[in-house]
Amino acid sequence: MSFASVKGKLEQYRAFMSYRYLAYTFELKQLLLQLKSFGLIFLVVLGSSILGLVLLLFLGLGKIIDSTDAPAYGAQIALFYLLLQSVMLSAIKSAIKNSKQRLFQHTIACPSWLNIADIKLLLISNVWLIASLLIALDLTWAQWIKVPHFFVFMFIQLGLGIVCLYKPSALVYGFTLSTLFLFTPFELSPLIYHLGFAIIFLLSAFIPVININGMTSVRSLFSFWFCYFINHSWTLVWRISLLLCVFMASAELLEKRPDLVNIIAGVAVAFIVLFSSSLQFDCTKVHEQHRLFFKMNQKARAFYISQFIPSMLLFLGAFIAYSITFERLNSTLLSLGFVWCLLQVYFAQKKPAHYALVWIISNVGLLALLN
Amino acid sequence: MIEVIGLNKQFSNNVVFKNYNQVFSDQKLCIEAPNGHGKTTLLMMLAGLDKPQSGSLLFAGRELNEPTKTVAIASDRITLPDFLTAHQIIDLSVSAIDCPWPHELVKGFSFTAFLNTRFDALSSGNQKKCQLILALMRKSPYLLLDEPSAALDQSSIEHLLQLLDVYLNDKPNGQIIITCHEPAVFIEHGFKCVSL
Numbered sequence: 001m002s003f004a005s006v007k008g009k010l011e012q013y014r015a016f017m018s019y020r021y022l023a024y025t026f027e028l029k030q031l032l033l034q035l036k037s038f039g040l041i042f043l044v045v046l047g048s049s050i051l052g053l054v055l056l057l058f059l060g061l062g063k064i065i066d067s068t069d070a071p072a073y074g075a076q077i078a079l080f081y082l083l084l085q086s087v088m089l090s091a092i093k094s095a096i097k098n099s100k101q102r103l104f105q106h107t108i109a110c111p112s113w114l115n116i117a118d119i120k121l122l123l124i125s126n127v128w129l130i131a132s133l134l135i136a137l138d139l140t141w142a143q144w145i146k147v148p149h150f151f152v153f154m155f156i157q158l159g160l161g162i163v164c165l166y167k168p169s170a171l172v173y174g175f176t177l178s179t180l181f182l183f184t185p186f187e188l189s190p191l192i193y194h195l196g197f198a199i200i201f202l203l204s205a206f207i208p209v210i211n212i213n214g215m216t217s218v219r220s221l222f223s224f225w226f227c228y229f230i231n232h233s234w235t236l237v238w239r240i241s242l243l244l245c246v247f248m249a250s251a252e253l254l255e256k257r258p259d260l261v262n263i264i265a266g267v268a269v270a271f272i273v274l275f276s277s278s279l280q281f282d283c284t285k286v287h288e289q290h291r292l293f294f295k296m297n298q299k300a301r302a303f304y305i306s307q308f309i310p311s312m313l314l315f316l317g318a319f320i321a322y323s324i325t326f327e328r329l330n331s332t333l334l335s336l337g338f339v340w341c342l343l344q345v346y347f348a349q350k351k352p353a354h355y356a357l358v359w360i361i362s363n364v365g366l367l368a369l370l371n
Numbered sequence: 372m373i374e375v376i377g378l379n380k381q382f383s384n385n386v387v388f389k390n391y392n393q394v395f396s397d398q399k400l401c402i403e404a405p406n407g408h409g410k411t412t413l414l415m416m417l418a419g420l421d422k423p424q425s426g427s428l429l430f431a432g433r434e435l436n437e438p439t440k441t442v443a444i445a446s447d448r449i450t451l452p453d454f455l456t457a458h459q460i461i462d463l464s465v466s467a468i469d470c471p472w473p474h475e476l477v478k479g480f481s482f483t484a485f486l487n488t489r490f491d492a493l494s495s496g497n498q499k500k501c502q503l504i505l506a507l508m509r510k511s512p513y514l515l516l517d518e519p520s521a522a523l524d525q526s527s528i529e530h531l532l533q534l535l536d537v538y539l540n541d542k543p544n545g546q547i548i549i550t551c552h553e554p555a556v557f558i559e560h561g562f563k564c565v566s567l
Contacts (some may be wrong), residue, residue: 214487218459219466224452231454292420292449296505297467298439 016109020098020117027095057128061135065150067190072182075193078153079178080248082160082197085128086171087241089164090234096121097165122161129157152194156201163205172233173204221299221306228286229310235282236314239275243318246271247325254326265330266370268322269337270363276315277344283307284349308345315341336366372396373417373513373546378426380412387412388423397563398539399547401554404567410550411448413567414515417548418444430513431544445499445506446517453491457482457501460490464505473508479530480504495522507534512545514538519549520556532560 060077067074089096097118098105105114123129132154139147163170177200181193188196213230216223229236250268254261287307294303319337323329340362347355378391387409404410415421417428419438427434435441451460465472477483480500485493493501499522506514520528535557539545551557554564 213454213489214456216459218455218463220463224455224463227455227459228452289450290452292415293451294467295420296418296439296444296449297464298437299467 012109013113016105016113017117017120019108020105020121023098023101024095024121027098028092031092031095057131058135061132064153065135065139065147067149068146071188071190071193074190075182075188075197078194079175079182079197080244081128082156083175083241084245085126085157086160086164086175087238088128089122089126089161090168090171091238092125093165093168096125118165119162122165126157126161129154129161132157147190149190149194152191152198156194156198159198160201163201167205169209170201170204170207173207174201177204221302225306225310232282235279239279239314242275243272243321246275247322250322250326261328262370263367265326265328265333266366267363269319269333269340270359270366272315272318272322273337273341273344273362274359276318277311277341277348278355279311279314280308280345280348281352283310284352308349311345311348312338312341340366372431373548374427374429374432375413376427376429378413378416378428379424380409380416380421380426381424388426391426393565393567395546395548395565397565398545399535399557399560399562400549401557401562401564402548402550402567403552403554403564404550408567410567411446411517414444414446414517414548414550415448417513418442418515420444420449441511442513442515443506443509443511444515444517445502445519446515447502448517449502451490451498451501451505454489456487456489457493457497458486460501461486461504461508465508468509470508470510473504476504476507476534479534480527496524496527499523500527503531507538510542512542514545514547516547516549518551520551520553528556532556536560 060081064074064078064081067077094100102114132150136150136154139150144151160171160174163174178197181196181200213227216227216230218224218227246268250264253264257264284307287303291300291303294300315337319334323334343362344355344359347358373395375391375393375395378388380386380388380391402410402413412421416423417438419435419442430438430441452463455463461473461477477486480503482497482500482504485497485500488497490498490501499519503516503519506516519531523531535547538547547562549557549562554562558564
């Protein structure tokens with residue numbers, strides 16, 4: 001190959017990479033625009049506590065590293081981190097891969113370039129792995145020898161990122177089996193836990209996808225929505241993951257400050273309402289898309305009403321799970337939460353621009369009531 | 372007979388129909404008009420899936436309270452659930468409107484092999500077949516087909532024409548209205564062309 005052709009190839013590669021970077025930033029901006037309904041909430045809730053969240057991220061990593069005394073707890077935290085990482089990467093996967101223009105990319109670059117670009121963008125997107133690397137760089141050789149499981153953990157972080165891009169079905173199997181693995185009745189070392197996770201996720205990549213959708217008979221609105229959520233499981237996965245965060249945070253706070261139990265429960269309900277009722281944004285979109293189909297089938301009214309049910313069911317499910325986990329079934333809080341969730345669902349459907357404001361005002365009102 | 376009286380319809384600033392009056396008296400009609408002149412919008416309003424700002428749509432001299440019960444339509448504008456298989460979409464419609472499963476139609480359009488394919492994975496021709504099956508299986512007296520031959524292969528067009536030839540045999544007051552940019556084959560099968 002001549003020098004000129006090598007130079008030409010390099011130029012092509014650089015042009016392709018700059019295209020991918022441009023597409024990546026463009027799609028990320030679009031994603032942020034989609035979050036505008038939550039803008040105010042992010043500003044108020046997350047904006048004020050962003051430093052705290054970063055500290056929590058490193059604190060959690062510290063617990064993973066220093067889990068020799070409580071390996072099962074460390075493994076739980078590790079799996080939870082991997083879940084959150086997968087949720088975040090799944091959200092931006094399309095931006096990383098530039099999925100919409102995937103075929104176009106094949107017309108302008110060789111397949112290996114696509115993969116290189118994917119991995120490069122994956123690495124700069126994976127803040128969870130970057131945080132682990134920052135800690136890893138700070139460890140001395142003597143510390144490294146004591147915590148080999150952290151190296152395995154970082155390897156899983158990298159591997160799961162790749163799995164998330166190319167074999168997302170393995171994540172479902174991997175997380176399900178890993179959760180079961182956590183309940184192993186034996187005393188295991190942190191290294192064994194992490195190696196176990198690595199093996200489970202590796203094997204999960206070879207489990208064939210089961211097409212539940214194709215096996216389901218769709219003869220009612222219930223089965224229609226069931227199939228919708230099977231095919232768009234992402235809408236539930238990220239919400240359930242964040243609800244899990246709320247549960248874990250509640251558990252930590254209740255352990256440290258049992259005197260604040262009412263406030264903690266109130267805040268937890270607020271987040272349960274937020275994550276459940278926001279499902280209405282997706283359901284409204286589905287209703288808008290298929291409204292005419294159901295009108296044609298003389299089911300317009302039933303379909304209209306059915307769009308509100310998933311959010312309310314998610315709220316009830318999450319509230320009951322919270323009550324069982326913390327052994328606190330409060331009927332007043334349930335009634336308040338239910339009405340609040342209904343109100344949020346209404347605003348999500350009718351006046352999405354006011355959704356965040358209503359949540360914040362109601363939140364302040366509830367906390368004032370509990371005080 | 373379908374009468375359109377004083378129809379007004381606009382999308383934001385785009386006026387599609389302004390005091391539009393028309394009588395569709397032939398049993399088999401093909402509406403012709405350039406793109407963007409409101410052919411699909413008119414069919415959607417006739418099917419009761421879109422509302423005019425004002426005006427009346429009379430079927431045999433009276434307005435229909437529930438047009439979806441007597442008018443069947445196939446149009447790209449009706450977004451079918453793309454995450455379901457064709458079989459599931461047909462199942463859902465069959466149970467919703469309580470009509471027999473369209474085995475003959477599926478077989479006639481050579482669609483059997485694609486029943487278990489998700490709608491979004493079907494080719495545009497097969498998506499069109501699915502729309503046509505959903506409309507034809509209702510056996511409604513009024514049948515509205517928006518660009519029925521678009522994307523269809525030759526044998527499917529011929530099958531569709533055979534079906535349309537006999538569709539009104541048991542519906543003496545029925546009507547078939549289609550929109551089409553290449554009406555020649557439909558004219559051969561008794562359709563009259565009407566400009567919008």
